[in-house]
Amino acid sequence: MARPVLKWVGGKRRLIEEIIRLFPSDYPERTYHEPFFGGGALFFHLEPIRGSINDVNKRLINFYRVLRDNPDELIEIASKYTYEKDEYYRLRDRFNEGPLEDVEDAAILLYLNKTGFNGLYRVNSKGEYNVPFGKYKSPRIVDVKRIQLASSILKKIEINSERFYSVAKYAKKGDIVYFDPPYLPVSDTSDFTAYSRAGFGYDDHMLLKDTCVELHEKGVLFVQSNSHVQPILDLYEAIDGFRVETVQMNRSINSNASKRGEVNEVLITNMPESC
Numbered sequence: 001m002a003r004p005v006l007k008w009v010g011g012k013r014r015l016i017e018e019i020i021r022l023f024p025s026d027y028p029e030r031t032y033h034e035p036f037f038g039g040g041a042l043f044f045h046l047e048p049i050r051g052s053i054n055d056v057n058k059r060l061i062n063f064y065r066v067l068r069d070n071p072d073e074l075i076e077i078a079s080k081y082t083y084e085k086d087e088y089y090r091l092r093d094r095f096n097e098g099p100l101e102d103v104e105d106a107a108i109l110l111y112l113n114k115t116g117f118n119g120l121y122r123v124n125s126k127g128e129y130n131v132p133f134g135k136y137k138s139p140r141i142v143d144v145k146r147i148q149l150a151s152s153i154l155k156k157i158e159i160n161s162e163r164f165y166s167v168a169k170y171a172k173k174g175d176i177v178y179f180d181p182p183y184l185p186v187s188d189t190s191d192f193t194a195y196s197r198a199g200f201g202y203d204d205h206m207l208l209k210d211t212c213v214e215l216h217e218k219g220v221l222f223v224q225s226n227s228h229v230q231p232i233l234d235l236y237e238a239i240d241g242f243r244v245e246t247v248q249m250n251r252s253i254n255s256n257a258s259k260r261g262e263v264n265e266v267l268i269t270n271m272p273e274s275c
């Protein structure tokens with residue numbers, strides 16, 4: 001089974017089984033689309049035979065195109081980088097100064113992802129990547145097998161960098177779409193939207209709801225994960241053919257869960273229950 005190549009905030013590994021449980025049993029034969037790709041945890045788990053992936057983050061999407069089309073050069077370049085503080089800041093500056101050849105851009109993104117603090121992708125108001133050096137014992141920057149496997153899976157996949165709603169152009173009746181948007185924050189302090197320069201607010205969630213309705217009318221099957229907050233429940237609960245399931249998250253005793261941004265999540269879907 002393939003694994004994500006990048007670490008990504010909001011990665012959905014822990015929800016994978018819950019999501020697949022909603023899919024029809026013939027899902028491996030269906031075309032699959034993932035418009036908020038990030039690290040693509042579900043995608044790599046599924047290893048779809050055809051479909052599309054998308055993310056608004058253009059450098060992230062450049063990374064996946066290079067991973068698909070030019071994995072050997074990606075491995076060669078990234079293998080030269082060493083895990084040292086000076087090297088980290090030198091490469092971070094180079095990444096921010098840009099523009100770079102696509103393959104070098106992708107190799108540095110991989111390096112920063114593996115050696116930066118917490119594998120965050122964060123940019124400042126000027127669009128500069130500003131994550132500090134991360135402290136690890138001996139981070140594995142280039143996992144050759146993982147890169148090669150991910151590359152082979154991506155060979156059959158269309159890779160786009162557009163807004164999420166463009167999936168309505170690509171998805172056809174019977175296809176499956178998984179939406180994993182930046183969650184609507186639970187409180188003012190939880191910063192779920194710091195993925196990329198543009199935030200993702202309530203208006204975007206309304207647009208996402210319209211996209212789900214459009215797909216439903218076309219006979220496309222979808223699952224969306226989101227936070228269990230009233231505005232999201234209000235958007236979806238009354239729609240014919242949709243259902244909202246709550247997923248309980250693990251919480252440790254005696255801690256303030258909402259401060260850590262850990263909340264229950266919901267899965268919104270139009271998959272028939274008997275699937």
Ligand SMILES: C[S@@+](CC[C@H](N)C(=O)[O-])C[C@H]1O[C@@H](n2cnc3c(N)ncnc32)[C@H](O)[C@@H]1O
Pocket residue numbers: 008009010011012013035036037038039040041042054055056057162163164165180181182183195196199200
């Ligand atoms: C929660 S993360 C997805 C995590 C992913 N499921 C994983 O397993 O790693 C949300 C992603 O949506 C992207 N994004 C934000 N706004 C978007 C938009 N309007 N259209 C498409 N992608 C967007 C972000 O760049 C981010 O990578």
